[in-house]
Every structure is written in structure tokens, then in C-alpha cells.
Amino acid sequence: MQIPAKPKRVVHREHEWATLAEFATRVGDSLRIAVVSGRRRHGKSFLLQALTEAMGGLYITAVQEDGVTAAKARFAQALAAHSGLPTQALRLDDWEELLRTAFRVADRPERTPLVVIDEFPYLLQHSPEIPGLLQHLYDEGQFGTPGAPRGALVLCGSALSVMHELLSGQKPLRGRVMIDMRLPAFDYREARRYWGIDDPHTAFLVHATLGGAPGYARLTDTDPPQTPDDFPAWVTRVLLSPDRATYSRAETEYLLREDPRIRQRTTYYELLTAIADGATTPTAIGAAVGKDRTVITHPLEVLETAGYVRRDQDLLKQRNPIITVPDPVIRFNQVVTLPQAPLVDLGHPDRAWQAATHAFHSKVLGPHFENLARAYTAAHLPVDLPHLPVGHTGSTEVPDPGARTQHEVDVLALAPGDLPRKPRRTITLIGEAKATATPRSLTDLQRLERIRGLLITQGHQADNAVLALYSLNGFWPDLEAHATERPDVLLIDLAALYGEGPVRGGAART
Incomplete structure (x- = not known):
């Protein structure tokens, strides 16, 4: 047939x-x-x-x-x-x-x-x-x-x-x-086309709240926003309105009920909130909810196998899990809706949104932009820049003994064929992704240079690693001018992430 x-x-x-x-x-x-x-x-x-x-x-x-x-x-x-x-x-x-x-x-x-x-x-x-x-x-x-x-x-x-x-x-x-x-959700580029949103920044905002699940586009029963200025009214009407099917509190309840093992939902809500607030290890999550790590092991496993929690591994270190809430609807609910539930229940979604704006930017947009930067690097950067080798892509923490601190690396790419968490890896890209309102500066590039030096000291082959800055709101002119002359620097803005603009910097040239 x-x-x-x-x-x-x-x-x-x-x-x-x-x-x-x-x-x-x-x-x-x-x-x-x-x-x-x-x-x-x-x-x-x-x-x-x-x-x-x-x-x-x-x-x-x-x-x-x-x-x-x-x-x-x-x-x-x-x-x-x-x-x-x-x-x-x-x-x-x-x-x-x-x-x-x-x-x-x-x-x-x-x-x-x-x-x-x-x-x-x-x-x-x-x-x-x-x-x-x-x-x-x-x-x-x-x-x-x-x-x-x-x-x-x-x-x-x-x-x-x-x-x-x-x-x-x-x-x-x-x-x-x-x-x-x-069956996965649509990726962020597919989701934008499916929703019919022309502006990349607006598409990013919608994706950060509803992700790529196509069913939500039909449930919203309203036109999607087309500019960032349209977004606040849209989100209060769609995600913070209890009479809507897309109300994030009701939808999260609905999702959790899908797994027959999730019965005492209070415990699971506490864990999801702790993770959405930034606790990314079992020890930190246990401390955030006031419970011993052994007590939360089973509920975490349930959330992970149900798809509501994701456990990634540090790309370079053994036994260093990074636990996140990958579902944008659940993350939005834990960060925005639940803390502002009294205002929402009283019929004041606009006030609830205003009160939650800071948390939304720091705990929703920030992590989501980092996810998009990693997704772009793994799936689209090898197409945009075929000369740049990209293998396993993820994140890591790099200790800095001299400064007595740890550097979080948002995007790290190994050479094709190199396996994660092995000594003396060949690193091809070191990146930082920021969704702040401030453009990226030369200071951000200097930080990446410091991290590259630390990785070399640790024995990794990072001498030729490209330094990539991902920015939601662009770059200062002096950084752009400097990056043009540097064969090891990439500047990637939102237009480039969505395939509507070029990747800039000297490393973009073949």
C-alpha cells in the first residue's frame, strides 16, 4: 500500500x-x-x-x-x-x-x-x-x-x-x-509559525508562557499578541483568567492528574515551586521545602518520569544534576499564578501581573532564554555556520579557585564525537545567554575569556573554543565593533535565534 x-x-x-x-x-x-x-x-x-x-x-x-x-x-x-x-x-x-x-x-x-x-x-x-x-x-x-x-x-x-x-x-x-x-512539542521556531506571530520578541514571550504545545493555540480563543506591548493584556486574559481553559492553575492541576501516582498533590506543588524558584539539585530542593533529600527522592522521580521535571547532567562533571521545570505552563503557574492567586481570585489579573512582573522576568524569561540558546546551538547553529563543529550541547559549572566562586556556563558545546563527563574534552563553544533589558557588553566577553582560561587549566582542550554571547536585547556598539575583529567571538541576538538575522562576530566568517 x-x-x-x-x-x-x-x-x-x-x-x-x-x-x-x-x-x-x-x-x-x-x-x-x-x-x-x-x-x-x-x-x-x-x-x-x-x-x-x-x-x-x-x-x-x-x-x-x-x-x-x-x-x-x-x-x-x-x-x-x-x-x-x-x-x-x-x-x-x-x-x-x-x-x-x-x-x-x-x-x-x-x-x-x-x-x-x-x-x-x-x-x-x-x-x-x-x-x-x-x-x-x-x-x-x-x-x-x-x-x-x-x-x-x-x-x-x-x-x-x-x-x-x-x-x-x-x-x-x-x-x-x-x-x-x-511526540514532542513544536520547537520554538515551529511554534512561532503555528501561532502566526511575526515579531520574534513577541513569539519568545508567548513561547515562554505556553511553550510549543499546539493545542493551546486552539484553546485560547483569542488572537495572539503581535507586539511586546500587546503581551500583558493577552497574558492576563489567557493565563490569569479563571474562566479560561488556559488558566494556568487549572491546567497544571489537569496535567498532574494525568499521572495516577500523583495523589498528594501538595508535595508535588512544593517541589515544582522550589525548582521553578531556582533550586536545581536534590539537596537544594530538599532545603527549600524543609525536607530531607531522601524524603523527596521518590516524588522527584515521579515528576521526572511524568515529564514535569527534567534532570540534565552537567556536561563536564560527574554526579552534578541540573533539575528544572521544562514545561512553560507549569513554570508560569508556580512563579506567577500561585503567588498571586488571591488577586486573581478577586478578579484583579492586571494587578496580579504587575506584582509578578519581576519574578516573571527573572524566573521565567531568564531560564527560558537559556533553553532557547542551547536549543539553537544544538539544532540551528550547525546549519547557520557549518564550519563550526558542534557536538553534545549543555551547561556546566566551572570552579574559579582564585576568585573563590563558581561560574555558571549557560551554553557549552563539545566537539562532535566527544562524550560528556570525560577528562580532557575538546570544547568548541562557550556561551552566556542573558534575557536582561541591558545589552551585552565587553565585560561579558571578558568573563567568557576567564572561563575559557580556567577550562584550559583544568586540562580541557578549549584553546580554540568560540566565545558566544546570546542576548535578548542586543549588544553595545563597542562590543559589536570588537567582536567583528575577533575570529573567536559570536554575537547572537533574538533575530538570529529565530532565523531572521545573521549571526555576527568574526567567528561567523568562514
């Missing part, structure tokens, strides 16, 4: 569509299984519904509120509807027979059978035996059992921990799944 073209209504997702469409159209006499997971609002259902329609497949979605009897009835109704029968025509009360029937009704002439079960974790709440039954059906095809189900099965869900648990340890589906796809 020919791979169907991606419909125009499916924006971006070229790689994901090609991967799933090829999987779904491959001809064979056995069952093939794929798992698709991802945070809510990322467009999993939208993508899979489009694929199912393009292939004439069977799409079934589970409902959280259903018990086992209602879930089986809903499943049978979907089978009947796909077969062109009255919705009550099929009465099947056995999960194995329901699953076998799903592949029979999807198996039509000249079509590769495709069955999609969306919100799969909801079925597991009351029917944990389903993965074992799918293992049995899969193995029948591998053993050549006559009448074994054939075709493509996609299991989809938003509860990341549940979906990943399907393939862990001795679970029935481990080793039987061909594709394990975690």
Missing part, C-alpha cells in the same frame, strides 16, 4: 507522519505494535486521527470515567460503527474477543489493517490484563498460527509513566513494540 500524504491540516510533524505512515502501511501477515506517548495538548490524537482517516483504519478512544463494563460496550460500539452496523449490534464481553474482532473489522480488501487505541492508560485502570492479551495475539502471528491477527496497532496515551511502563522489565509488550514514539 502506498504511504498516504500528510494532510494539510497536520502542521509540521513531517518526521512523525512519515514514521507512523510507513509503519502502518507495511504489508505483512503478523501484528505490528507501536506506542505513541506525549504530554497532553501536543496533538497526538489529532495526528493519529488524521492517519486513521487517511488509511481507512479503526480509531477507538477510551474514556477515563468508564468502568470495565462501559469500556467494553464503548469498544464494541466503535467496532459496529466501523463495520457499518447499528452501534448496539455487537455484544462482546471478553477483551480478547473484542481485540480479535477489532483486527477483523479493520482488515478490508486492498488495505493494510490499522487499529488505534487512544487514551490506552484509561483501559489499564480497570483491565490490566490487556497488554498480556496483546502479547498473546502478537505471538500467534510470530508462530504462524492460522487466523492470527495481522496489521498495525497503535497504543496512545498522555500518562507518560504508564506508557513507558508498558515496555519495561518483564512487561508483556517488552520486545514486541517496533516504534516507541514520544
